[in-house]
Amino acid sequence: MASSAVRLDLDGNPIPAITICMIGAGGFIGSHLCEKLMSETQHKVLAVDVYNDKIKHLLEPDSLPWNGRIQFHRINIKNDSRLEGLVKMADLTINLAAICTPADYNTRPLDTIYSNFIDALPVVKYCSENNKRLIHFSTCEVYGKTIGSYLPKDSPLRKDPAYYILKEDESPCIFGSIEKQRWSYACAKQLIERLIYAEGAENDLEFTIVRPFNWIGPRMDFIPGIDGPSEGVPRVLACFSNNLLRREPLKLVDGGESQRTFIYIKDAIEAVMLMIENPARANGHIFNVGNPNNEVTVRQLAEMMTKVYSKVSGEPSIDSPTVDVSSKEFYGEGYDDSDKRIPDMTIINRQLGWNPKTSLWDLLESTLTYQHRTYAEAVKQAIAKPLAT
Numbered sequence: 066m067a068s069s070a071v072r073l074d075l076d077g078n079p080i081p082a083i084t085i086c087m088i089g090a091g092g093f094i095g096s097h098l099c100e101k102l103m104s105e106t107q108h109k110v111l112a113v114d115v116y117n118d119k120i121k122h123l124l125e126p127d128s129l130p131w132n133g134r135i136q137f138h139r140i141n142i143k144n145d146s147r148l149e150g151l152v153k154m155a156d157l158t159i160n161l162a163a164i165c166t167p168a169d170y171n172t173r174p175l176d177t178i179y180s181n182f183i184d185a186l187p188v189v190k191y192c193s194e195n196n197k198r199l200i201h202f203s204t205c206e207v208y209g210k211t212i213g214s215y216l217p218k219d220s221p222l223r224k225d226p227a228y229y230i231l232k233e234d235e236s237p238c239i240f241g242s243i244e245k246q247r248w249s250y251a252c253a254k255q256l257i258e259r260l261i262y263a264e265g266a267e268n269d270l271e272f273t274i275v276r277p278f279n280w281i282g283p284r285m286d287f288i289p290g291i292d293g294p295s296e297g298v299p300r301v302l303a304c305f306s307n308n309l310l311r312r313e314p315l316k317l318v319d320g321g322e323s324q325r326t327f328i329y330i331k332d333a334i335e336a337v338m339l340m341i342e343n344p345a346r347a348n349g350h351i352f353n354v355g356n357p358n359n360e361v362t363v364r365q366l367a368e369m370m371t372k373v374y375s376k377v378s379g380e381p382s383i384d385s386p387t388v389d390v391s392s393k394e395f396y397g398e399g400y401d402d403s404d405k406r407i408p409d410m411t412i413i414n415r416q417l418g419w420n421p422k423t424s425l426w427d428l429l430e431s432t433l434t435y436q437h438r439t440y441a442e443a444v445k446q447a448i449a450k451p452l453a454t
């Protein structure tokens with residue numbers, strides 16, 4: 066229930082209730098952000114997406130306490146003139162809309178580039194022309210590979226943080242060659258960041274750019290064959306959840322040696338709330354949002370998820386819990402990978418005083434409890450069906 070107490074910003078000033086045009090509100094991050102805005106603030110949301118399954122619980126029934134503060138607009142931003150009107154009606158636009166699953170970057174590079182660059186252009190233009198604030202979701206992938214990954218394998222410099230920590234205002238963006246189409250996404254996101262930054266510099270656009278570092282939690286992506294296409298390849302949390310639910314080995318791409326830092330979606334949403342409610346501290350900044358303390362290799366992630374799932378499901382794990390697959394077999398031609406992603410937290414700490422809280426074990430425990438409750442029965446039925454017929 067939204068509290069009626071006056072919310073104060075980080076400088077002790079009352080926060081006025083605003084209207085937010087949230088594009089991509091029906092996705093993983095959007096659904097958590099809408100939930101938080103409805104339950105803890107008085108802000109209004111114009112929720113734009115082509116789907117609303119993940120925010121249905123916020124839209125119905127009419128008796129919900131936030132009835133009237135969230136409106137869903139089924140709009141494809143590629144071709145709908147209603148978008149400009151919604152941006153004009155709002156005080157702030159948050160753009161989350163994107164194709165953002167790695168399996169698409171090398172197999173649907175055109176859709177990926179159009180979605181992440183071309184389709185975002187009008188949003189930036191409407192905000193700039195109408196003097197509206199914009200929070201744009203980019204990605205940690207704009208950093209690409211670390212400088213350290215280009216050093217010889219035995220170089221001691223690989224252990225020096227200067228060669229791998231990713232800093233918003235210093236680190237270069239290092240992508241593979243053009244035929245490595247994996248980088249179509251990162252490149253499109255980089256160009257839209259540069260465009261937004263230039264709109265700020267030349268036309269005074271008030272903007273904040275968010276670079277999420279592997280946010281994970283309930284409602285991320287889909288379980289193939291249950292609430293998404295059976296041949297679909299979601300991001301790693303849903304891939305591994307699917308394998309665990311089906312009691313199959315978890316597939317480690319190229320040995321699972323890549324490293325990632327995972328952050329709980331609820332911690333990350335706290336950071337976005339601070340950006341929304343502290344414009345003077347957030348405008349003009351690019352923020353890494355991740356948890357540098359939760360670093361694992363993908364192999365370690367698989368091992369931890371196997372243990373946690375066994376705990377929450379009460380089922381012992383299978384004899385061979387992981388299997389190696391080549392990236393070519395798993396993703397097809399043109400795949401490439403970020404080797405290591407540790408966010409520097411200096412800027413977000415200084416501007417917003419934010420820090421992540423949840424350990425990897427704890428966030429996996431709550432997320433896999435959700436996955437088990439939501440999907441275990443449906444997966445069992447799906448597996449039993451072909452046998453019954």
Ligand code: NAD
Binds near residue numbers: 090093113278
């Ligand atoms: P998501 O796929 O769950 O959400 C994106 C939403 O945008 C979807 O609901 C989709 O239907 C909608 N959308 C896409 N194209 C649209 C269009 N043309 N018109 C209307 N709606 C459209 O992804 P997410 O994980 O919630 O990510 C949100 C943003 O954050 C993306 O920009 C993504 O690149 C960025 N990001 C997320 C992560 C992460 O860890 N989850 C990491 C890096 C970057």
Ligand code: UDP
Binds near residue numbers: 279300317318
């Ligand atoms: N990955 C894997 N097995 C899977 C799915 C993904 O080994 O079933 C690896 C993938 O190659 C990458 C990492 O897990 O190294 C994270 O992948 P994700 O799709 O979550 O996105 P990314 O972090 O690369 O943007």
